[in-house]
Amino acid sequence: MNGGRPTFLSEAAITGRREVARGMFVITMHAPEIAGSVRAGQFVNLGWSPGPLLRRPFSVYRVDGEQIEVVLKQVGVGTAQLLAMRAGDRLSCLGPLGHGFELGAGPRSVVLVSGGLGVAPMPLAAAQAAAARMRVTWVHGARSSADLCSEWHGDAAVWATDDGSRGATGTAVAAAPEADLVLACGPNRMLQAVAERWPDAQVAVETYMGCGTGVCLGCAVPLARGGYDRACMEGPVYRAAAIDWSALPSHLAYAVTA
């Protein structure tokens, strides 16, 4: 049970892998129940054996029939092991977990703002927004042209690089146009800038996670109104202004630029 929505635990066979930016790979796996029910911004918690003790959380990047996809770079032991796997290897896949983006019925246009690996939830967000008949603007930034995710989805795209090697020079946040709805994901520093520009934006944050299922309280997100709640249950998507950004530790993996 995950706030009433079903959660599935299955052995998902890896079915493919492709490189979408320098060192950044999309892994495809067969997980039909999750593919059939996941919402953009939700995540799966992946485990394998032999491997580390705890599962590793990854946003669902895209859904393709009975396949789901995740995108990652090697940042530590778990991601290194995942990237060493081959088609046919099996992952234990728990999900979908957390609350995803709320697209609602009102908005007519959406801008998806991502930095680096923060692109992770965006293709699915683009697909679900398009299905809700919104106009989708894809805004994606990274350190340099080679670090930009080569895949994009939507009606228009805006690129930003720190070194100006493609698109606007500077951050994705600065480069983004206005829209009815803003969804963002990336390093905390970037999300804090999102919060300043659009307090009502929906942002997907990351925290260390123990269980991903709401029972360990390890994924505490400091709230602007005081106290903590759980990134894996109430989150990982929040209204940008709801978070106490000064108290949220920066996690590195999502960010090429962090």
Added chain:
Amino acid sequence: MNGGRPTFLSEAAITGRREVARGMFVITMHAPEIAGSVRAGQFVNLGWSPGPLLRRPFSVYRVDGEQIEVVLKQVGVGTAQLLAMRAGDRLSCLGPLGHGFELGAGPRSVVLVSGGLGVAPMPLAAAQAAAARMRVTWVHGARSSADLCSEWHGDAAVWATDDGSRGATGTAVAAAPEADLVLACGPNRMLQAVAERWPDAQVAVETYMGCGTGVCLGCAVPLARGGYDRACMEGPVYRAAAIDWSALPSHLAYAVTA
């Protein structure tokens, strides 16, 4: 240093695998230095990552050019992981370790007595005895015909099965002929029978091992003269009568019948 003989630590790529009895597999790996120096009865200590903390000791089964071979069955986590590996996967291979069989210059005939996985050091022993121009009799026993190792080496072969499904009904020890030299490997119960029939036989024992290199004292072998020495340094090959068999714990993995 291993009593003065060189030890090598290398990343050995797995190059092949074949089934030689029901559930019993030979794994081939590329380890040129070890292939060039190993003596029958010596072992390699295999590690891999992700995997268990400690290395796993395996007798060298055969040498083929720059390849070495080990034979194993799934008995626990380590052997399960080894058997799940594929060609191209790499093992950290430390060896050759321990003292192997002493063929000497005197003996003209040798009988190689093995039970179950105790066949492990015998193909190499057969090759080295043949090179020393001995007449080699291969004696191999197992529970049942399907459990007998299908590969054998030497001038003559004698088979024994508990259920009589192939060769003599009963143990390999009972079925073995006399010879100038007896080399044996198998479950401790079998080796104890070897010690009773041939006190001068050379037997390869197994113990739990921490390091395989003589420093942890974990591999204690109780000696008939009192005290312990190290299976990984002074052993794993002993004169059968030198061991205090009542004090040597039985390890199960070697034995299909233990």
Added chain:
Amino acid sequence: MTPDLRVEVAGLSLRGPVIAASGTFGYGTEVPLLERRALGAMVSKGIFLRARTGTPPPRIVETPGGMLNAIGLQGPGVDALIRDHAPRWAEWDFPVLVNINGESPAEYGELAARLDGVPGVAGFEINISCPNVEQGGLYFGNDPRAAASVTETVRKRTRLPVWVKLTPMVSDIGVIARAVESAGADALCAINTFVGMSIDLSTFSPRLSFRTGGLSGPAIRPLAVHLAHQAARAVRIPVVGVGGIARAEDALEFLIAGCAAVQVGTATFVNPRTIAEVNAGIAGFLESKGFESLSDLPRYLPRD
């Protein structure tokens, strides 16, 4: 025939020996995919009299074969527990114990009194791994007198079963075990987490905001088996083994080492189905050995 897994632990009849450990199951309502019918009992997340915010993140760090946590006993306080959670527990077909915490013996006693008689509350697990604020912050669990005093105070305020959860950070767990047994504990749980620390090489300071955290998971299992065994040797009341159980084999180690039942914590984070699988595995093991019930399992428990 399926072996009989029922076990009686200090006045509570459990349908099986596998219990959900405190702090790893929340209040029992959120674990996904949980097969509740495998649960022998559940111990709730640790509670204080008043609501607590908990510690700032980061709160957890993975370590080899384990994890450190410093949650800071975040929780809603006893009133919310009685209002929001106990009513649901009252409907379940297994007992729920409340893990109680305090800064003084009086606080523990007060908590027990408040919860005594509340439908859904079947008993207490006293967490003595808390600092005793009245005694300069020394842990209750390290000091036989303080541990006994907390136990006695709680004992006087309730008729429900009182279990005491021991800390492993002591030189002789038998001394504490006997002290709380004499003070009226009905059962012991061994053990809580070990204190550990992990350093972040990029900041040159601890990874956890609280600096230290409690180590749990498979890494501590051999230590927990030893300590549970030592506790079981020291007392006549039942001992519940906790620490690093992820498979039926692990649970069986504790049971053979003299425990009446076991708790599963961290493993649930990795596999929400752990408790059901451990329970089924114990049954399968007993069956394979020809035992008709858990009480037939041979125990290794030479008495001190």
Added chain:
Amino acid sequence: MTPDLRVEVAGLSLRGPVIAASGTFGYGTEVPLLERRALGAMVSKGIFLRARTGTPPPRIVETPGGMLNAIGLQGPGVDALIRDHAPRWAEWDFPVLVNINGESPAEYGELAARLDGVPGVAGFEINISCPNVEQGGLYFGNDPRAAASVTETVRKRTRLPVWVKLTPMVSDIGVIARAVESAGADALCAINTFVGMSIDLSTFSPRLSFRTGGLSGPAIRPLAVHLAHQAARAVRIPVVGVGGIARAEDALEFLIAGCAAVQVGTATFVNPRTIAEVNAGIAGFLESKGFESLSDLPRYLPRD
């Protein structure tokens, strides 16, 4: 430029901070592939006055991320050590400390006196994780008075540096640390193994013939970092960190947490080149951060 890794630990000048831990390097002559030039120092396998047979097998059990050992301090006794090993140590270009063990303070003292002045013996590491036979088998290391008494006795019989190796099985390591500091220890090593047990499901009894064993390896690292840090906060003498180090990052955790040097044990079993790799990794880390020497490494050591 290669950073300067030299460090002075209690009267001994080490060319690097990585030391071979007692019982995991034998007498230093057998480790294959060992690059001796990476060794800051070596601590010999624990020795008693007289030869000891050791415990019957099985002596080791693998556990998640660790291993239990019960070797029983098998060894040749002090005479054979002086005859067979010390002469070789005298030729090496790094100091060798002898790990000394006894059943009474007098035995420790006698050992130190016998070894004092023997060429090749650069200092002592007192292993206080031994049962005190005179005091009914309680461990020296659990009792501040007994630990101090052993330290004092050894201190009086030698002018060589005396390091005391602490046991982790205490409720407050700072108390023991201060007691042995006052008794004249030149440095502390933290920590020795934790007592653990593992049960064999086929025999329904412990896997180790000695029943319990000492847990070492990565599994204990977060506990060891914490205890070494606590010891370092409690005293002014240097603390050498031990427990679960397998990589440079692990060693750096101990160094940042306040240790002057570190020891590597179990990891050598897995990779005989560990010490050289850890040493090189520390140098690489310092270089990447722009530090010219180990002493530039920031420490996290708030004083008690």
